[in-house]
Amino acid sequence: MAMYVVDDSFRGDLLETKGSLYLRSSHMHYDKRTKVSGWHQSREADPKDYDVNEAPLGKKNLLRSAYRRFGDVANEHWNTTTGHQLSQIHLKGDFEVREVCKQMVNEDNLDTLNLKRQNGLPKSGFGAVLPMHSKDHNKMHLDTTYGVDYVAPFQYSTPPTIHKTPDYSSAFKKCHSQFTDTADYRRHGRNTWQDESGLYANREVKQKVFEATCPITPHL
Template sequence: MAGFVGNPDYYERKGSLFLRSDHMNYGRPTLNSNWHQAREAEPKDYNISDPSQKRNLHTATYERIGNSANGFPRTTTQESMEQVHLKRDFEEREIRKPMVSVDTYNEADIDRDTGCPKTGFGSVLPRHHAGHDKRHLETTNRADYKPPFPYTPVPEQPPDFVDNSNGYRKCQSQFTDTADYRRFGRNTWQDESGIYANRDYKRALFPPTNTIPQQLE
């Protein structure tokens, strides 16, 4: 099927040249039902269907196992017999170190020369920086307000100072904030009396005046 592009169309239609044979050896340009399996089997060391090669049934199709061209891999027996070379790793050593536990961690000497840097890139184990256990007990106010910007506290008010700050506060509106959860007192029903909690403070700060001037006689 010359000029084939994309995935194969397995649904045979009228005028299709697709071959459903899977037991015949066709040329590489010819697509049949198992053409993708033939591609996966390549490359072959000896292709019996290649007319350019001399037919010899004693020749194996592949001279390797998998993609390895270095011959056969090591057998299980060879790997087991070579474990005798690992005997030195299990010999008793003169230098002993006690088992590290939570109680003996601070007194344990686990430092050894590995040829790698202690910290940073290339170290065996990650380590904390030098100031990891430092306690930062300095407050923000004490750290920011240092000379030449010392903090000057405001002088305290005298005992007879009258605090009229409540007169400048904005209370919840009884007309626009009728469904507000910030209500005064235990009752939360809608209050339409028009009397605010700081009414007396406002009248003391801003006494009512006559906005209509009196008629001059």
């Protein structure tokens, strides 16, 4: 037999008197179809992961929790603050410098950018993703008629016995004097200090070209 709630709102603020049809239950468990005074509070607790009241008698497990979630979030991995902070070590690989870094394609680097990818399409020509030119696209051919039509019949090579003559021309060049040209216009830069060391850039080359002489006059 289903029981229903009688609306006693017309009674005002008077307390409930004994013998009324108003069903109050704070310690008894009724079926969900029975509308007791706190039926809406019971419905707000649904859905439950484990309802101990619906379990058959003799199989009720009071050690099980009624909910296995927080709020209305069901599929969420709950972790502690310490576990979340310690797990950041797994993100170390995201901040490492990668060897292969592909640049963004724009109109400035379209000709020089090389993107090696496997997409099943030809690299150049019809059907290519990007219009790539050949390797000799910007090459300048400076061949002459004499160099193309009058080619030597054999390849000549320099004999191994012939050595290249070393260049000692810097030995005959005059460097800036450290005593007479101390602050002339040829000294560039901000630091034009007085250099009186007597060592010049071509000192070693001069020792190889010119023979060492005695600075003292021989007849003295």
